[in-house]
Amino acid sequence: MNIDQYAYRSKLKNINTLLKIYFSFASIFVCLWSKSFVTSIFLLLLMGTLTVFKGQIPSKVFIRLLTLPMVFLVVGILGIAISYSPKQVGFYQAYPIFNGYFGFTIVGVERAIVLFFKALGATSCMYFLILNTPMVALLSAFKKLKVPKLLVELMELMYRFILIFMDTADNIYTAQKSRCGYTNIPSSYRSLGGLASVLFIRSYKRSEEMFRALEARGYNGELNVLEESTERNVYLFVVVTVFLVVLIGINFI
Structure with missing residues (x-):
């Protein structure tokens, strides 16, 4: 079964497409803008919860889709976490090699963790959109935009x-x-x-x-x-906007 078939079966497909685009892309922006990986983890869990429990998309489908970019992310973050230096300073674990030290640096590991969860959180936001919105509705929304x-x-x-x-x-x-x-x-x-x-x-x-x-x-x-017509829900728009404002505000605390 392809992604579009899951989108047509989703319980969230009848929610206004423009609202879902607004929610997804704004969440991606917050995820990439935030310096805290806690925000990224929160958005990852939120998008997974909405997709699985509200959209009724099988959890194994959502997890399997996340494993695809995860493979590339692991390879990418290793290059950030691992470093070579002539001095054994700032390493979590270092191994002497060629008159220097090779291993995981403290700064590198921290950056790798933040980058990993940022990318995974942003990907989950995009999966929320495509797993709960048929492609026909998305393309129609793009025309309106x-x-x-x-x-x-x-x-x-x-x-x-x-x-x-x-x-x-x-x-x-x-x-x-x-x-x-x-x-x-x-x-x-x-x-x-x-x-x-x-x-x-x-x-x-x-x-x-x-x-x-x-x-x-x-x-x-x-x-x-x-395409199936969907009603504009002002209440949901307000809820989403308040949620995003609060999420941004928390990052300033």
Whole structure:
């Protein structure tokens, strides 16, 4: 099941899209602006709670999505936490090497922790938005926000092509697995190589078919789709604004 399917099943999908965009992007700004990683952890937990308990999105989906950027973050923060110095000063743990010391510095570890939770908190804010808002509603909201039409159309076409790419890969993988293509390491490498060699060709053919289908239906460079109307909730807007103001204010204490 792709992200858009979860978004359509979310209990928060009927909340005004502009409000969710405002809440998500403002939270990202606060998360990146704050010097305290406690704010980032709080936003991470808040977005996870809202997505799982209010949106009824499975917790394993939210956690699995967070693990994807976490791998890159761990690699990145190691470069910040680890340092080399000719003097053994300011290290948590240092090892002598080449007439100097190599290890984890106090300042480096602190910066790495702050950066890690900032990135994870900001990512959780974005996941809250995309897991609870269908792509059609997001693109429609971008049009209302006067985002250039060309950019919106490119975003939608790229999104469709990504879905085609993922669906094609899933179909090929399922076909290979049903023929015992991943029973051992040699067969797995062989099947993976076959998947990679065929995937782009089939995806390209399917994308061409999709474009021809669009042209057959009168596509003239603009995609017009129906969206469910959502009411503006002034009360929620006030609550979100007060929450953000309080969160910013706490960082000055």
